[in-house]
Amino acid sequence: MTQHQIVLFVVLPMAAGIVTTFLHRYRQAQRWVGAGFLIANMVFAFKALATVAPTGAVLVSQMGNWLAPFGITIAVDTLSALMLTMASIVCFCVFLYCAFQFDRDQQGGFFHPMFHLLIMGVQWSFITGDFFNLFVAFEIMLMASYAIFCVGTSKKQMKQAYKYVLLNLLGSTMFVTCLGLIYGQLGTLNMADITRLAMDDKLPTSSLPVIAMMLLVFGGKTAIFPLWYWLPDTYHTLPSAIGGLFAGLLTKVGAYVMIRVFVMMFGTSTQVTDIIAPILLLTAGITMFLGVLGAVSMHTVRRILSIHIISQVGYMLMGMGLAIASGVAPDIKEMAVAGAIFFIMHNMVVKCCLFLCGGLMVEHAGDDDLEKIGGLLKRAPWLATLFMIAALSLAGLPPLSGFFGKWVLLSAGFQSEHYVVVFFAVLTSLFTLLSMLKIWSYGFWSPAQGKHVDQPKKRPMTIGGMWGIALLVIVALSMGLGAQKYYSMCAMAAKSLIDPTNYVKAVLGEQNTPEYKVVINEPTSQAQPMHHESHEPAANHDSHGH
């Protein structure tokens, strides 16, 4: 894959969105076109991964050929490529499920265009190298998700949609405020450029509150401890497949951005990490433990799964926190980040898979309240098998994927002597197993009592959904059985995140590290001459470009 081709990750879903808009009256055509674009998307994601992962190279394309800190950069490094690959697989599987299981109403209107535009937003946020552009990508993703929220609308769903829209509007407002403040203080919004400033220790002290405020923005998106209240209320009202898409992608985009921002961009600056790292570690413990307690106390499949998302986010936070905590050896930091990346990938696949299983359970039993269903083991043995594999991966039983993610994170925690968070992580794992077994024993194992299970004549068509689930389970299994291969790619990604010199060089160019950046905040008169001379190279740089 050549470097300019990376823009295809935005272009393909956008083109799919446009084509399906034109075809919005022809449901069959929309499905085939959508599937074609998603497969192409998957192929390109694999190609990008094959290009960057072995060497840790960075593919960079400057939009409109404008040079780096001035124009918009998109860049694919190993972390982005890993995320893109997993996201494209998840999208394809959810699409299979939606195309086959959703009835005419649910696929009607502009569901298909919105689905593709959501993917566009997600992939865009994975590849962008510009902060403001990240905001735009988030907005596209959110706009599409608002529209998808109204799929197959029920009154309950609309009520929760209001909450979701309002909270996300608040988050976006805060985000754009942060960006304005950062631009005012650092004079740049290019991620590589900000990374360079942090590496050279040139962040002004006054930018620290803004950076801490960003934790609030991304924390809200990712649903970390004090900001998670919106998630369990909203996700369980959605149709399961949509819940799976949101759980597999939206919260994970937040986690990805947190890694990008707090580990890569500001991770090298001790004055930032001194503030952020303790907060991350503290919220990690609380998030994972409270989340899983909530899951244990719930009684419907979708509620259990959606509150579970929160608890899993805790593990990702733990990895990030360890990666930037002070007094941790560099190789352990790398291990922690690699663990967090592995865990995000594992979680995208497994969580989405469980949501899809939940959807098929509803198809079979007519409900997903665990008090009212049962006996699905006899009625749908394959669904039960796939569910069991996915559930045990989530709980982290060896040799499944969750085990390796947690094992890396826990050993990084042990070696850096953060015993408290390790203790909570182990405890959370146990409760996770408990909550998964609860779905298993009530839904599949117990005697039949469901609305539809009693009358076995009406069998729903579930073959399309089953294919989606099976594909996800295969990926999850490969992550468990071939963990070494996946982990070495994660380690490669982690290495370039802990020491982002390569990324900065790839984006800004070898010689283009102009000293035009100024801290304008000094009110003294001495700042004036420095201000002038530092603007000159910028002008040179500009003329050099054309």
Add this chain to the structure above:
Amino acid sequence: MCTSVILKVGARLIVPLSLVFAMYIYFKGHQTPGGGFVAGLVASVALIVHRMSFGSESLRRMLPISERYFIAVGLTLALGTGLGAFLQGLPFFTSAHGYLHLPTTIEHSYDFEWASVMAFDLGVFLVVTGVVVGMIDVLSKEIQ
């Protein structure tokens, strides 16, 4: 629809003038303030004034295709602009530009600077018009 005679007569003047003005802003936008976004807003104001004075059936006659296709066509244009550069192996959205000699009178001519980004701007124009007119059309149908 209960609309006054004054509005109906006024609309006959306002609508074509605003549409021409929208075109002017669109062409002006490359080097000076203006561009597809503002032009789209001006054009949609004209269309909405038309709808207010003559009703939504008259607007349908004026725009025979649904506003949704405006959005889709606009996005296609915007995407196509980027793809043009991309297919030549340049970074996405790399702009091409040149000059067009437009003879205004016999001895004078006007060098019009064209750029490929104008197609992108036309896309923005269509998207903005489609969104604004479509939204106001749907909302005012709800109110009636």
